[in-house]
Amino acid sequence: MDSWLDLDPDAPFGLGTLPYGVVSPSAGGDRRVAVAIGGQALDLAAAAGAGILGPRLVTEWFAADSLNRFMSTGPTMWRELRERLVELLSASRHQDRTRGVLVERQSLREWLPWDVTDYVDFYSFEAHAKATARIFRPSSPELPPSWRSLPIGYHGRAGSVVVSGTEVTRPRGQYLDDAGAVVDGPTRKLDIEAEVGFVVGVGRDGPARLQEDVLEDHVFGVVLVNDWSARDVQRWEYVPLGPFLGKSFATSVSAWVTPLVAFDQARVEGPPQDPLPPPYLAGCDRRGIDLRLRVDVNTTTVAEPPFEGMYWSPAQQLAHLTSNGARLRTGDLYASGTVSGWEPGQAGSLLEASLDGTVPVVLDDGTQRGYLRDGDTVTITARTGRGPRVDLGPVVGRVRPPLAEPF
């Protein structure tokens, strides 16, 4: 389907994506929910107010600081709005009225699109799990004993989630120096993790065990995530309770949430699972999404990790997350785990790509990176690998120098 807008087919975001975000005029003004189309944004608060969305899609959901109210309405309303948007942007009879609520995205400030309630990070890429184990735990087995039995994860810090474009200050922390002495100082191993995040629209109180459409019933949309990590801090603190301050200083997400339904034609069966996990996992939808990620450091593409190889599907992650009765709430975010493939150039972190800094990555300008330098800008984008083009991202972050000594 074509739009009457003159859209560049080689650029995000076409009619197949229609991602939601929260914006305000850069010059000042209220925040509102918008949908991105090409280089423009359709102001949904204005559209609802002007009566172009139809009577069931009410202004209060969109004249808001976050997507949470609209996300909580559920799949029927999500579908109704998306179908209406496609109609408005493709049928030329709607052109005049619709143009009146379009704004150039360049003139807008982008905000964190939803209020993040809880944040979980999984660990579901086998290539990543094995590569990190070889570096962090060289004398242990490559996969923890439970890895093929359940999707391993940890609870992150919801308040540390920031929108794309937010600068990331190099964190301080404790770590061991080369001589094995404990240091408290700015991290020397600032890293990224390229991940795909799932945003919960509809919560639930009980376990999502063996529910057929567990993903479609609860997940509103998909974002890109950069789980910034201070590897020296992480390594010193994580035994036995897992990631703590080495990851809680910032987690960046894209400003645009792409609806889950946009990926219908890019869904793919994940790798075979052996041994078969318990029925509440084995009975879930096993499909992932065929997405190609791209990680740039400044102007150099340093990795193109494939998302389709994820071992545990997003439906299985959701079923596991709620299997003990843990509440799911509107605004919960769960991330896939670092997306890494088996081939060179497919690592979603510098820890893997540079083997903990020992084999630096070379950038276009000839400089080398074991880990990130102050001033570096990291950009992650993704698009579907099959079916119509659907885009995710970007998630962008620039590294700022550490704060001065606190004492």
Ligand SMILES: O=C(O)/C=C/C(=O)CC(=O)CC(=O)O
């Ligand atoms: O293997 C480890 O000890 C640590 C791994 C991570 O840092 C990864 C983590 O945050 C989970 C993931 O992104 O896959």
Ligand SMILES: [Ca+2]
């Ligand atoms: Ca992570």
Ligand SMILES: [Mg+2]
């Ligand atoms: Mg929390």
